[in-house]
Amino acid sequence: MPFDYLSTATLANIYIGLLGLAVLLYAILDGYDLGVGVLFPPRNEGFRDTMIASIGPYWDANETWLVLAVGLLLIAFPSAHSQILQALYLPATFMLLGLILRGVAFDFRAKVIATHKRKWDLTFKYGSLLTTLSQGYMLGIYVTGLRTDLWAQCFALLAAFGVTAAYMFIGACWLILKTEGELQRKAFQWAKRGLWVLSIGIVAVSVANLTLHSEVRELWLGTSMGFVLAAIPVACFAFLGLCGLVLARLPQAKGKGEWLPFMIALLVFFLNFLALGLSYYPYVIPGQVTILEALSDSDSLRFLLVGTAIVVPCILAYTVLVYRIFSGKAEQLTYY
Amino acid sequence: MDALILSRLQFGLNISFHILFPTITIALGWYLFYFKLRSDMSGHPVWMRIYRFWVRVFALTFALGVVSGVTMSFQFGTNWPGFMETVGNVAGPLLGYEVLTAFFLEATFLGIMLFGIRRVPNWLHTLSTLIVAVGTTLSAFWILALNSWMQTPQGHEVIEGIAYARDWSAIIFNPSFPYRLSHTLLASGLTASFLIAGLSAYRTLKGDNKLAPKIAIKTATYTASILIPLQIFAGDLHGLNTLEHQPQKVAAMEGIWETRQGVPLLLFAIPDEAKRTNHWELPVPNGASLILTHHMNGEIKGLNEFRGQHPPVAPVFFSFRIMVGMGMLMLLVAWAGSVYLLKQKPMPVWMLKWLALMTFSGWIATLAGWYVTEVGRQPYLVSGVLKTADAVTQIPPENVGLSFSLYLLLYLFLLVSYITTLRLICQRAVNIEEISDEERLSAQPARVEGMPPLSDKGADNAI
Numbered sequence: 084m085p086f087d088y089l090s091t092a093t094l095a096n097i098y099i100g101l102l103g104l105a106v107l108l109y110a111i112l113d114g115y116d117l118g119v120g121v122l123f124p125p126r127n128e129g130f131r132d133t134m135i136a137s138i139g140p141y142w143d144a145n146e147t148w149l150v151l152a153v154g155l156l157l158i159a160f161p162s163a164h165s166q167i168l169q170a171l172y173l174p175a176t177f178m179l180l181g182l183i184l185r186g187v188a189f190d191f192r193a194k195v196i197a198t199h200k201r202k203w204d205l206t207f208k209y210g211s212l213l214t215t216l217s218q219g220y221m222l223g224i225y226v227t228g229l230r231t232d233l234w235a236q237c238f239a240l241l242a243a244f245g246v247t248a249a250y251m252f253i254g255a256c257w258l259i260l261k262t263e264g265e266l267q268r269k270a271f272q273w274a275k276r277g278l279w280v281l282s283i284g285i286v287a288v289s290v291a292n293l294t295l296h297s298e299v300r301e302l303w304l305g306t307s308m309g310f311v312l313a314a315i316p317v318a319c320f321a322f323l324g325l326c327g328l329v330l331a332r333l334p335q336a337k338g339k340g341e342w343l344p345f346m347i348a349l350l351v352f353f354l355n356f357l358a359l360g361l362s363y364y365p366y367v368i369p370g371q372v373t374i375l376e377a378l379s380d381s382d383s384l385r386f387l388l389v390g391t392a393i394v395v396p397c398i399l400a401y402t403v404l405v406y407r408i409f410s411g412k413a414e415q416l417t418y419y
Numbered sequence: 420m421d422a423l424i425l426s427r428l429q430f431g432l433n434i435s436f437h438i439l440f441p442t443i444t445i446a447l448g449w450y451l452f453y454f455k456l457r458s459d460m461s462g463h464p465v466w467m468r469i470y471r472f473w474v475r476v477f478a479l480t481f482a483l484g485v486v487s488g489v490t491m492s493f494q495f496g497t498n499w500p501g502f503m504e505t506v507g508n509v510a511g512p513l514l515g516y517e518v519l520t521a522f523f524l525e526a527t528f529l530g531i532m533l534f535g536i537r538r539v540p541n542w543l544h545t546l547s548t549l550i551v552a553v554g555t556t557l558s559a560f561w562i563l564a565l566n567s568w569m570q571t572p573q574g575h576e577v578i579e580g581i582a583y584a585r586d587w588s589a590i591i592f593n594p595s596f597p598y599r600l601s602h603t604l605l606a607s608g609l610t611a612s613f614l615i616a617g618l619s620a621y622r623t624l625k626g627d628n629k630l631a632p633k634i635a636i637k638t639a640t641y642t643a644s645i646l647i648p649l650q651i652f653a654g655d656l657h658g659l660n661t662l663e664h665q666p667q668k669v670a671a672m673e674g675i676w677e678t679r680q681g682v683p684l685l686l687f688a689i690p691d692e693a694k695r696t697n698h699w700e701l702p703v704p705n706g707a708s709l710i711l712t713h714h715m716n717g718e719i720k721g722l723n724e725f726r727g728q729h730p731p732v733a734p735v736f737f738s739f740r741i742m743v744g745m746g747m748l749m750l751l752v753a754w755a756g757s758v759y760l761l762k763q764k765p766m767p768v769w770m771l772k773w774l775a776l777m778t779f780s781g782w783i784a785t786l787a788g789w790y791v792t793e794v795g796r797q798p799y800l801v802s803g804v805l806k807t808a809d810a811v812t813q814i815p816p817e818n819v820g821l822s823f824s825l826y827l828l829l830y831l832f833l834l835v836s837y838i839t840t841l842r843l844i845c846q847r848a849v850n851i852e853e854i855s856d857e858e859r860l861s862a863q864p865a866r867v868e869g870m871p872p873l874s875d876k877g878a879d880n881a882i
């Protein structure tokens with residue numbers, strides 16, 4: 084068997100790293116297309132058509148990162164997978180219903196009679212919203228260590244709005260990059276508003292997070308590591324501030340640097356994810372189950388790692404290829 | 420109702436709804452590649468029209484397949500925790516390889532295939548069409564490897580109730596895999612063929628005299644005529660393989676209670692599990708022995724050999740008859756259609772009506788076939804390793820009941836939307852004005868096949 088030299092602990096780290104990568108890429112990639120969905124303006128069909136065109140070639144592959152993330156959890160940490168998904172049964176069901184509705188609405192809207200198009204557009208909007216709220220709620224309950232008490236529920240609700248705000252913000256940044264004219268001006272407004280909501284959300288969730296687990300509190304507020312770790316929130320808010328400046332100046336920049344807000348959003352996502360990951364490593368269920376306790380058979384993981392080492396670079400390469408092919412402003416979508 | 424029966428209903432509903440769409444897209448992907456290739460080689464605009472019509476159907480079908488598939492990856496954990504906890508070491512990597520090698524490939528290149536034709540060189544667009552077809556087929560390869568392993572497991576070792584993988588090539592190429600893979604891929608070919616022929620016939624019946632639906636009917640009917648005898652042959656081999664490895668499933672398919680020689684083939688019967696006998700039998704003497712053992716007096720084991728270890732008989736028995744009956748009907752319709760095509764006569768209205776009626780015949784046969792094999796595996800989830808009842812969730816039944824009701828309503832709504840949208844796509848195609856293909860044809864004496872390239876690509880404005 085290849086990779087025989089990898090110890091169980093190393094395998095656990097590799098797989099939690101891969102899982103983290105899949106979740107992060109999912110949050111960024113499907114994040115912006117979910118955000119575009121939540122931002123869907125009910126009263127402006129022209130905007131909606133362009134917004135759909137801006138995510139058309141990508142959304143399907145974006146969603147696949149969720150399947151990979153759930154798959155990796157299932158494969159590498161099966162007992163955690165079943166424990167988490169049984170605890171989150173109803174929110175997971177609502178998330179799936181949301182994903183189904185928005186996924187099919189995307190296609191139906193282009194093919195039905197004109198009078199039904201708006202109904203599918205609204206299905207797309209509210210399906211996206213249902214998805215983002217459910218994902219935030221699930222993230223919240225997960226972070227508490229699958230608690231069900233009132234405080235955990237409140238924290239999860241806070242996370243639901245936080246995640247939705249984050250997706251709307253990155254969605255708006257995506258639209259700044261991919262659109263022009265009136266819609267782009269609208270996207271600037273959305274991004275500015277989103278920036279405020281997101282900043283408040285990050286503070287609220289981070290503070291609330293410190294109340295959940297004593298280990299996390301010690302990690303962030305304790306003396307030794309605290310100073311190093313403090314760099315993360317400092318950097319995060321520096322970026323958010325920079326984004327505010329950029330958003331104020333860009334409309335006069337005649338199309339230059341339109342990629343900046345999206346890049347900053349991406350970095351903010353990364354930093355928040357990093358903070359979350361550092362808070363709970365080496366747990367796969369916070370405060371409950373560690374990655375080593377939940378790890379499945381090492382030989383099976385080595386077998387899958389062979390394919391992963393070959394295929395994941397290919398996936399990243401052709402994903403980049405597709406983003407290059409469709410770079411530039413979104414065009415009207417025509418099936419060919 | 421308890422969580423077990425509700426979870427089974429829910430998973431059955433989900434997987435039944437899901438399979439409708441991949442069973443179309445796997446083969447439709449290859450059809451699209453063929454249409455695109457013909458377009459590239461002949462340069463005749465009609466092939467691109469056919470391509471563009473069917474790529475719409477593909478996009479819609481693919482989207483429904485994706486969203487219903489995502490649901491299933493969650494349900495392993497939500498409803499069947501015991502599945503992954505017991506056989507996860509085997510099932511996990513197979514699912515992992517499916518996601519890594521197939522899902523990303525098809526989802527990413529689908530973007531280029533649907534929206535990229537003006538942005539990429541034509542060869543890359545054709546290649547993307549091919550890659551999407553390869554992706555859907557690879558996906559079938561991995562998921563059927565897992566499903567077949569659940570039917571005929573090997574290459575693993577059970578230690579303290581948990582399965583450990585020992586030989587991956589034995590696991591992947593388990594005894595029922597080659598048969599199930601070919602049977603399923605042929606089923607997909609037939610489903611897509613009848614869909615293409617059926618919707619094109621519907622367009623023609625609605626007064627669409629353009630060339631595109633005529634060529635589509637021809638391509639699909641000929642393909643179906645070739646695939647259906649292959650499918651009957653593959654199905655027979657699959658049946659023999661099942662007899663060897665899962666005799667109790669075959670006994671349920673044939674409604675055989677007692678082990679004996681010279682077993683009749685039951686064209687119809689009503690199995691009575693309480694009394695362990697059949698009513699209203701319509702037998703063909705020695706038929707089952709002949710088909711299953713290829714001897715008039717071959718011995719077949721009956722269900723009574725497997726008391727408490729065999730599947731519920733009636734669903735398996737009737738599903739099998741529906742599948743075979745549908746297959747026979749497909750054979751008749753495809754061959755009758757081919758006779759008209761070979762004689763180069765226009766199809767009469769009744770023939771077109773039959774094709775239109777058979778549009779979704781592949782769905783019925785595919786579902787019935789899957790019910791035979793999946794219900795036929797019960798009471799096991801993984802034959803001899805894990806019982807279905809031992810894998811089920813601890814979630815309160817009310818929650819499962821709620822999610823099941825929501826899924827049921829949503830899927831019914833989506834199914835109706837899908838079919839009405841297909842009809843609408845057809846009606847739109849009928850109504851689009853265009854330069855008559857017949858006019859082009861009258862200038863070009865050649866027949867459809869091997870048509871010489873036409874120079875006037877600019878008029879390529881309609882479907």
